[in-house]
Amino acid sequence: MRSFYQRLxxxxxxxxxxxxxxxxxxxFGNREFAFTLQNDAYLRYQSFATADLLRKDVLRLMPSRFxxxxxxxxxxxxxxxxxxxxxxxxxxxxxxxxxxLTDYDDIRTCCDKATICxxxxxxxxxxxxxxxxxLREDFGFKHIMxxxxxxxxxxxxxxxxxxxxxxxQKRRAIANYLEVIKGGSQSGxxxxxxxxxHPHLSRSLDILKTHFQEDVLDVQxxxxxxxxxxxxxxxxxxxxxxxSLRRKWEAAPGRSSTSKWADIDAVAKxxxxxxxxxxxxxxxxxxxxxxxxxxxxxxxxxxxxxxxxKSPFVVHPGTGRVCVPIDTKALEDFDPLGVPTVQSxxxxxxxxxxxxxxxxxxDKSKVNVADWEKTSLKPYVDQFRTFVSxxxxxxxxxxxxxxxxxxxxDF
Amino acid sequence: xxxxxxxxIDPKRRNVVDYRKKQFATPQFKDTQYPxxxxxxxxxxxxxxxxxxxxxxxxxxxxxxxxxEACSFRNRSPxxxxxxxxxxxxxxLPLDSNSxxxxxxxxxxxxxxxxxxxxxxxxxxxxxxxxxxxxxxxxLFRMRFNSDDLSxxxxxxxxxxLDWWEPVTDDEKIRYAAExxxxxxxxxxxNEDGTWxxxxxxxxxxxxxxxxxxxxxxxxxxxGREQSSMVVAEFTSRLERQLELTARALPRLDxxxxxxPILNHLSKNFITPDSAYMSGSTAPAGAQISAANxxxxxxxxxxxxxxxxxxxxxxxxxxxxxxxxxTLFLKGIGLNLEESLMFWRSSFHKVTDDTFNxxxxxxxxxxxxxxxxDSNRRxxxxxxxxxxxxLTEHPPGPGxxxxxxxxxxxxxxxTALVQAMGVSDRSVLxxxxxxxxxxxxxxxxxxxxxxxxxxxxxxxxxxxIMTSNQLETIVHPNEYFKRSYxxxxxxxxxxxxxxx
Ligand code: SF4
Ligand SMILES: [Zn+2]
Numbered sequence: 049m050r051s052f053y054q055r056l057x058x059x060x061x062x063x064x065x066x067x068x069x070x071x072x073x074x075x076f077g078n079r080e081f082a083f084t085l086q087n088d089a090y091l092r093y094q095s096f097a098t099a100d101l102l103r104k105d106v107l108r109l110m111p112s113r114f115x116x117x118x119x120x121x122x123x124x125x126x127x128x129x130x131x132x133x134x135x136x137x138x139x140x141x142x143x144x145x146x147x148x149l150t151d152y153d154d155i156r157t158c159c160d161k162a163t164i165c166x167x168x169x170x171x172x173x174x175x176x177x178x179x180x181x182x183l184r185e186d187f188g189f190k191h192i193m194x195x196x197x198x199x200x201x202x203x204x205x206x207x208x209x210x211x212x213x214x215x216x217q218k219r220r221a222i223a224n225y226l227e228v229i230k231g232g233s234q235s236g237x238x239x240x241x242x243x244x245x246h247p248h249l250s251r252s253l254d255i256l257k258t259h260f261q262e263d264v265l266d267v268q269x270x271x272x273x274x275x276x277x278x279x280x281x282x283x284x285x286x287x288x289x290x291x292s293l294r295r296k297w298e299a300a301p302g303r304s305s306t307s308k309w310a311d312i313d314a315v316a317k318x319x320x321x322x323x324x325x326x327x328x329x330x331x332x333x334x335x336x337x338x339x340x341x342x343x344x345x346x347x348x349x350x351x352x353x354x355x356x357x358k359s360p361f362v363v364h365p366g367t368g369r370v371c372v373p374i375d376t377k378a379l380e381d382f383d384p385l386g387v388p389t390v391q392s393x394x395x396x397x398x399x400x401x402x403x404x405x406x407x408x409x410x411d412k413s414k415v416n417v418a419d420w421e422k423t424s425l426k427p428y429v430d431q432f433r434t435f436v437s438x439x440x441x442x443x444x445x446x447x448x449x450x451x452x453x454x455x456x457x458d459f
Numbered sequence: 460x461x462x463x464x465x466x467x468i469d470p471k472r473r474n475v476v477d478y479r480k481k482q483f484a485t486p487q488f489k490d491t492q493y494p495x496x497x498x499x500x501x502x503x504x505x506x507x508x509x510x511x512x513x514x515x516x517x518x519x520x521x522x523x524x525x526x527x528e529a530c531s532f533r534n535r536s537p538x539x540x541x542x543x544x545x546x547x548x549x550x551x552l553p554l555d556s557n558s559x560x561x562x563x564x565x566x567x568x569x570x571x572x573x574x575x576x577x578x579x580x581x582x583x584x585x586x587x588x589x590x591x592x593x594x595x596x597x598x599l600f601r602m603r604f605n606s607d608d609l610s611x612x613x614x615x616x617x618x619x620x621l622d623w624w625e626p627v628t629d630d631e632k633i634r635y636a637a638e639x640x641x642x643x644x645x646x647x648x649x650n651e652d653g654t655w656x657x658x659x660x661x662x663x664x665x666x667x668x669x670x671x672x673x674x675x676x677x678x679x680x681x682x683g684r685e686q687s688s689m690v691v692a693e694f695t696s697r698l699e700r701q702l703e704l705t706a707r708a709l710p711r712l713d714x715x716x717x718x719x720p721i722l723n724h725l726s727k728n729f730i731t732p733d734s735a736y737m738s739g740s741t742a743p744a745g746a747q748i749s750a751a752n753x754x755x756x757x758x759x760x761x762x763x764x765x766x767x768x769x770x771x772x773x774x775x776x777x778x779x780x781x782x783x784x785x786t787l788f789l790k791g792i793g794l795n796l797e798e799s800l801m802f803w804r805s806s807f808h809k810v811t812d813d814t815f816n817x818x819x820x821x822x823x824x825x826x827x828x829x830x831x832x833d834s835n836r837r838x839x840x841x842x843x844x845x846x847x848x849x850l851t852e853h854p855p856g857p858g859x860x861x862x863x864x865x866x867x868x869x870x871x872x873x874t875a876l877v878q879a880m881g882v883s884d885r886s887v888l889x890x891x892x893x894x895x896x897x898x899x900x901x902x903x904x905x906x907x908x909x910x911x912x913x914x915x916x917x918x919x920x921x922x923x924i925m926t927s928n929q930l931e932t933i934v935h936p937n938e939y940f941k942r943s944y945x946x947x948x949x950x951x952x953x954x955x956x957x958x959x
Contacts, residue, residue, distance in 0.1 A: 088817050134586060151857050187660065188677030210677075214661070221664035225674075232855030232862060234766075234876075236869030246670040247638040344857065 049363060052370075052390045053106050055397065055419040057361055058429045063099030065207070065436045066116070068443045072098055075140075080117030080124045082356050083109055092117075092356075093124040112365040115356040117141065138354040140212040143189075143219060146349040146357065147175050148201035155340050157268045162366075164200045169384050170263035172202050175343035178252045179204065180376055182226060186248060191439050193432075194374040196384055198364025202374060203357055207439050209446060216353050223350040228252075228342045237283060239335040239342070253334060256341040264340045265306040274298065277308060283336050284312065285328045288321035360432070363390050372428040373435070388424045396423040493568035495615040496556050497603060499694060500701075504573050513577060514721055519551040520574035521725060524595040531598065531847070536898065541602055556608045580718075581725040583705040588726055593702060597695045604687055616690060623662060624689065627655035627680055635680070638673045643682055654683035663689055742793025743944045750802035753789070759943035761904055761936045762864040762873075763849060764788050765880055770860035775809045780853050781861040782819070784844055786826045791843035791937040796827040845935045846901050865891070865900035882907055905933055908943070915946035924949065 067076035081102065083091040091109075096102040106114065118141035120127070127136040149168055153160050156168040176194055183189045183206060191207040214222075228249070231238045241249060264270065271277040277297055281290045292315050297303055303311075312333065316324055349355050362371050368389040374382050400422035420429050508516075526547050530540040548554075554571055555561040575596070582592035604612065632639065632655065639655065660679040666672045666688055672679040681689065742748045748756070757768045767785040771777050777785065782803075789799055803823055804815055824830045828840030846863065855862040864873050873895065874888060882888065887910045894903035909916065919925040933939050 090821075154857055185676065186674035218661055218664050221660075221668040224668040225670055229857070230854060231869075232857065232859045232867055234860070234864070234868045234872040236872065238857070242670070244641045247641055247673055248670065250641070346856070348853065 049390060050107065050110060051394055052363060053103070053110075056393055056423065056425055057103075057106075058420060058432060059099045059103045061429065061432050061436055062359070062361065063102075064440060065432070068209075068440060069447075070440075075119055078120045078123050078139075080120060080356070081359075082115045082117060083111035084113050084115075085109060085111050088112075093127060095124045113362045114359055116359050117356040118354050141353055141355075143204075143206035143211040143214060143222065144349050144355065144357045145179060145204035145206075146197075146201065146346040147172060147179075147203075147343055148197070148346060150200060151344040151346070155264075155268070155270055157270055157272075162200060164384060166383065166385065167263070167267050169382075170259065170267070171341070172384075173379055173382070174256055174259045174263070174341050175345075176202060176204075176374065176376065176379060177255050178343050179226060179345070181251070181255070182248055183222075186225075187222065191435070191442070192376075193360070193435050194376060195360045195371050196369070196374055196382070196387060197358065198362070198369045198371045199367050200384075203360075203371075205357075205360070209443060214353070216351060219353065220351045223345070223347040226343070227345055227347050228338055229344050237335070237339075239338045241335070241338070243331060245334070249338075252342060253337060256337060260337045260341050261306070265304075265309055269305045270340065271305045271308050272302070274301070280308065280336070283332060283339070285332050286316075286321045286324050289316055289324060289329070292318075292320035361428075370425065370428075372425070373431050375431055388428075393423045393425055493565060493572070495618065496554055496568070496611060497600070497607060497615045498568070498572055498575075499619065499697060500572065500575050500579075501697070504569075504576055506569075508573060512573075513718070516570050516574040517577040517581065517721070517725055519570075520578055523547060523552050523599065524578070524592075527595050527598050528591070531595075537602075540598075541606070544602065554603065556611055558608055558611070577722075578725065579702065579705055580709075581722040583702045584709060584726065589699070589702045589706065593695055593698045596698060597691060600694050601687070601691045604691065616686070619690070619693070621690075621693060624656040624658045624681075627657050631657075631680075635673065635675065638675075639680060642671070642673050642680070656681045656683070656686070656689070658689065663692060665692065743941055743948075745948065746793070746944055748793040748795075748798070750794070750798045750805065753794075753802055756792070756940075756944075759940050759947065760788075761933075761939040762876060762880065762907065763862065764936055764940075766864050766876055767860055769876075769879075771806050775807055778859045778861075779822075780855070781859060782822065783826065783841075784849065784861040786823055787841055787843040788936055788940075790827060790840070792940050796824065796829055799823055799827065843935070843937050846904070847934065849936070850900055863900055863904075865895055865903045866898075870895065877907060880907065880911070882910055884910060901932070901934060904939070908933060908939060912943060912946045915949055918949060919946060 063076060064070065066079055067073055069075075076099075077095060077097050079095060080092065081094040081096065083094060083106075085091065091111075094105065096105065118138035121137050121139055122130065122135060124136075130136050149156070149159075149164050149171060150161060152168065152171050156171065158165055158167045180192060180194070183192055183204075189206050189208045189211055193205045193207065195203045195205065197203055225248070228241060229238045230240070245253070271280045274297065277294075281293065284290055284293075289312075293308075293311060296311060296315065297308060312329075316326070316329060349357065358371065360371050360373060363369070364371060368391055369384075369387050370389065370393070372387050397419055420426060523544070527540070527544065530543060535543065552571060552574070553563075554567050555564060557564070561567070578592065582588040607615070657678050657680055660667050660672075660674055660677055663672060663679050663681060663685070666681060666685055667674065667679060671685065672681050674680075746756070753768070754772075757765060760768060764785060767777060767781055767788075770781065771785070786799060786803070789802070794802065800820065800823055803819060804812075807815055807819065810818075821830060826840045831840075849861075849863045850866055853861070855867050864876055868876065870892060873891070877888065877891060882891075887906060890906050891903045894900065894906060916930065920930070930942075933942065
């Protein structure tokens with residue numbers, strides 16, 4: 049683990065990402081970091097002037113993970129020496145999203161709790177698609193990075209300057225705009241949306257339709273047993289139709305979810321129910337598609353400016369997997385089980401060096417090539433670097449503009 | 460504008476006359492005219508008033524605001540709030556339209572104007588007061604705005620000179636025809652005149668939040684009828700800004716000023732209704748509050764806590780917010796930290812000591828203020844959640860058991876739970892259903908309470924043991940417990956103390 053943070057972790061890129069400029073600024077210096085130590089102590093309000101100081105402390109304390117919080121109005125380490133406690137307040141942070149597969153436990157059949165596989169990872173793929181397009185097209189954000197959380201979820205970091213400076217009310221507005229699946233274990237129907245559907249929802253349905261057929265009905269087969277099928281029937285509006293369906297399915301045990309889904313319309317057409325409200329049926333079916341595919345966000349993470357979230361590229365202590373960025377251009381190809389682990393990466397460095405020993409690799413002739421470039425971490429760091437330079441470029445332009453305006457304002 | 464605010468507060472003034480001159484008489488202003496009923500309170504008052512007026516006007520406005528806040532704590536709908544507030548407003552803070560040809564228009568508006576500014580001074584000192592003040596002032600403004608005469612209202616809006624919205628062009632209307640149609644079709648939702656405004660989405664977060672606008676590239680397309688939301692949002696954001704500026708200027712108020720005590724007094728009278736349980740870890744007299752006794756005590760729990768208790772017993776586990784809500788409630792009924800840790804340890808019997816210590820122990824201690832930051836420790840941890848908080852914040856997600864069953868359960872599951880709590884009477888169940896349909900969740904809760912304690916309440920009233928004040932609507936789960944416990948133990952303890 050130590051060698052990972054010593055040799056592989058992309059400190060410089062992380063610094064530039066949070067600093068928004070090559071030379072150290074308050075964006076980095078007043079940023080809160082929080083460490084979870086090996087003994088589970090939790091250290092909040094850490095801050096560092098430079099990437100190197102952060103790196104040193106991480107190597108000294110060897111936290112099992114570290115999190116990133118907001119930029120404060122003053123250095124978080126000085127917060128106690130301030131006379132006036134209101135002078136210490138969070139100013140900005142990326143808008144974050146957290147999606148976790150445990151929230152899908154009532155609809156995924158392949159795994160539960162902490163386990164995942166490529167089948168249920170598809171829920172994450174759908175979620176990323178739906179949220180990403182909304183953030184870009186509806187809200188106009190550009191700098192969005194998705195990061196694998198190391199075990200069973202993904203985080204989004206929206207890094208546009210406008211997003212970073214939002215107050216809690218605006219964050220809550222976005223979070224609630226995106227939230228559709230509501231209600232606890234006892235609340236029954238979890239989707240209750242107005243008709244006609246909001247453009248965001250019709251677009252989401254379009255994206256999700258095929259996933260529903262393939263990744264949910266075919267792969268998860270969520271209504272295979274009679275008991276499971278009852279869950280489906282509970283979401284349908286017409287009692288008579290339900291009775292016919294129930295009879296039909298009882299006669300054919302083992303009928304697949306795909307067929308059962310098709311049966312709904314087929315049986316409805318035969319006139320099984322005299323007073324069938326076909327519009328209500330259609331809407332119920334749309335709601336079901338949403339309930340089984342629409343992203344399940346842990347929206348508390350998104351609502352608060354001062355919420356902390358695990359840093360990208362940290363190693364997940366349970367799986368050893370690195371929290372790498374997910375390339376949304378090749379979203380479908382992302383394999384959560386195949387991402388680099390500490391062990392595999394360290395082996396790769398060794399292999400690259402031809403099994404040479406020597407812990408530090410201080411040999412000057414070899415320093416030209418950074419250690420991460422020798423490993424399968426490279427594409428991820430490259431991706432991160434491109435992402436960061438995109439932010440810095442936009443920020444640079446904005447800054448020049450601002451300075452010009454300031455000049456002309458004549459203070 | 461703020462410059463004037465700074466000037467208004469003169470550190471050197473020594474007496475009220477002086478104060479009034481400096482505070483309210485900025486020479487470049489003539490007496491304010493009030494062409495509109497509504498006011499954004501942009502300009503500070505400039506004319507003289509007496510000390511009596513100063514105090515009386517402030518108190519009258521405070522009555523109104525406190526009542527408004529109470530409405531929101533009791534979860535009243537906007538329509539109910541309006542009708543509830545009407546007599547109160549008529550009495551303390553009447554404000555008539557131009558067309559009413561009331562001869563007191565000027566004095567009404569002056570009082571409204573001045574009292575707002577006085578309370579602004581009184582309530583700018585802490586962040587919490589500022590937040591609450593701007594929240595209730597916004598409620599008041601919204602109520603008045605919605606009841607304003609239409610033509611007077613549009614005159615008022617155009618006088619505001621808001622430059623941050625632009626009309627949606629015909630071109631855009633054609634390009635986004637389908638999306639815009641989806642925003643307006645439906646019965647009562649038609650967009651009367653077909654006008655649309657385009658604004659930065661940040662201007663209308665409440666419309667975004669409820670998906671009442673179409674969004675494209677960061678712009679919100681707002682139907683004309685939602686104009687009021689935008690005006691109200693503008694009102695709030697300006698007020699918040701002004702409050703912060705006032706707060707910064709406050710320390711300059713002289714200590715010996717004769718107004719300071721009045722202002723302090725005003726702000727103290729504006730206490731939160733649900734702060735009553737801040738430190739309220741007092742058990743009812745005679746109650747044995749221990750880990751071992753919780754099962755027994757749970758007969759006195761409201762539905763929300765009863766459900767948490769049942770879930771905990773069923774699963775030997777609760778998710779984070781469930782634990783938080785329940786821990787704080789238990790703290791509120793008087794379970795001390797040690798007992799609480801014992802309770803949670805034994806309830807989570809499927810996990811090892813190690814896991815418990817690692818994952819759960821800290822949070823329980825944190826809730827009690829045993830660990831955490833200075834302010835958490837000093838404050839003794841969080842206070843137990845009020846119904847208001849439970850009903851409106853953190854709705855439960857999949858697999859979570861916290862929240863208020865009257866709101867967050869579907870009818871079937873709710874009925875089952877209420878039956879399990881001992882209600883079988885059909886008319887009560889029907890009443891609960893209706894309350895739920897009308898979104899009067901706490902009424903349903905009070906209905907169940909009254910049913911379950913029918914005989915005891917009657918006795919308490921007949922024998923004059925409890926006043927009707929002590930029996931008013933329950934708005935806090937801990938109040939539910941306390942009252943239930945006391946009622947069920949009437950007479951068992953000779954000197955049961957009845958506090959408000
Ligand atoms: S109304 Fe209040 S006390 Fe009653 S169940 Fe809901 S949250 Fe609990
Ligand atoms: Zn799986």
